[in-house]
Amino acid sequence: MPIMNLPKEKIPKKLKNGEIKVAVFGLGRIGLPTALLFAEKGVIVYGVDTQKSIVELIKAGNAHIDEPSLAELLKKVLENNNFFITSDSRDAMNKSDVAIICVPTPVKADKVPDYSNIIQVCNMGLRYLKRDDLIIVESTISPGTIENVMIPLIETNTGLKAGKDYGIACCPERANPGQIITNFRSTPRIIGGYTKKSTEITTALYQYITDAEIIQVSNDRTACAVKLTENIFRDVNIALFNELAILYEKLGLDIIEIIEAASTKWNFQPHYPGAGVGGPCLPANPYYLIQEAIKVGFVPYLIRMAREINDRMPQHIIELTLEALNQAEKSVKNAKIAILGVTYKPNVHDFQLSPAISIIQILTQLKAKLSIYDPLIRQEDISQLNFLQESNCMQSLEMAVKDSDCIIIITAHDEFKRIKLENLKKMTATPLIIVDGRNIFNLKEIPTDIIYIGVGRKKLM
């Protein structure tokens, strides 16, 4: 069904009766929910992933990622028999009219964006693009990636010209891990096409699966820039509060008290200092725009400095730990240090670029004896993640903190917020030392006989 030739009004009916079929490339935290939300509405969907293990897991009804209500949605969709999971991108594209690209776009160690997954989709699946098909990029990319990377590859592989022979648009994913299904159903979507027609047809497609507002922007480059602007705004603001935290520590002030008071002003937008900024988005996205800026001879300063400030927070946690141990006249060498929290954000089973990684590595180099506890760590994580060992991963908070000289909170899991400090004192060495990397405790409730340091707030004995 040549979707680009259809009047947009006809698209809902053609989706419902199976005449328009959708291929989703990449079945991870974004791609799988995207595929299921189309399939849930009766659309014939081909879910494509190059990892055969993921294909088999999903075929067997295993949602393979932790997202609320995802497993139930997969089970329901698999009963409909309109969701086909495959690693055969050629077959999927031959049978589909729309290709939605949801593959990871990380940055390499040298902070250069890595579009190898996007390029692989162009050279494999999209090699079988047909005249009047539509391509939609949900993966986070920089403005210009469609024009400068994808379109030339597609034209070389197929002879098809963008805009004239097929449609292509950007509809960046805007979901918060841990709330993805909810966000997909309710968060407005940004759509920008290479042509106006691409924007219109893509809009009709997404209106079929969400009641949320669709924001049409001028073109695909603008849509990419909106997504990057959202995440750079967040990264820069977090960096501001991380820098203020370090200053207020030195001034003997409590940044949380300051944020709470400042939040009474109508246009104050609080962000929170912490052990660092992790995850697949914030530590990576700014470099997409930095790279584009450098290509046009502009080197951003604030965006780069914000990344440096945030990337330095794990080292700051180490400095606070050394200061607290010194206060108790203890050395870090052979100190028993409990690490609470390893995932990059609370209550989400994801370790990507977590600040905990470098904190664990540095303390290991300093010859501390680590006991690590995170309620979300699974046995397979310990074998797969090189910074975790069987010997230092504990099954419970109590086992991790037992006899510890110092406790470092790195991730603000709900379980840790329920800790009763008076009870904790009975389990650890004396004095209890807490380095609160997420400021989860109320400074006013800290017992007088413990050493407590938060990020931007200090209460030494």
Ligand code: SAJ
């Ligand atoms: N963090 C802070 N201080 C803050 C907020 C976050 O240090 O005030 C840290 C977190 O601990 C974490 C990192 O930053 O290590 C990232 O936190 P995040 O809440 O931004 O989590 P992400 O990476 O899952 O961000 C996603 C993003 N969504 C997309 O890119 C589509 C982001 O745009 C959303 O704003 C965010 O979810 C969200 O709102 O939760």
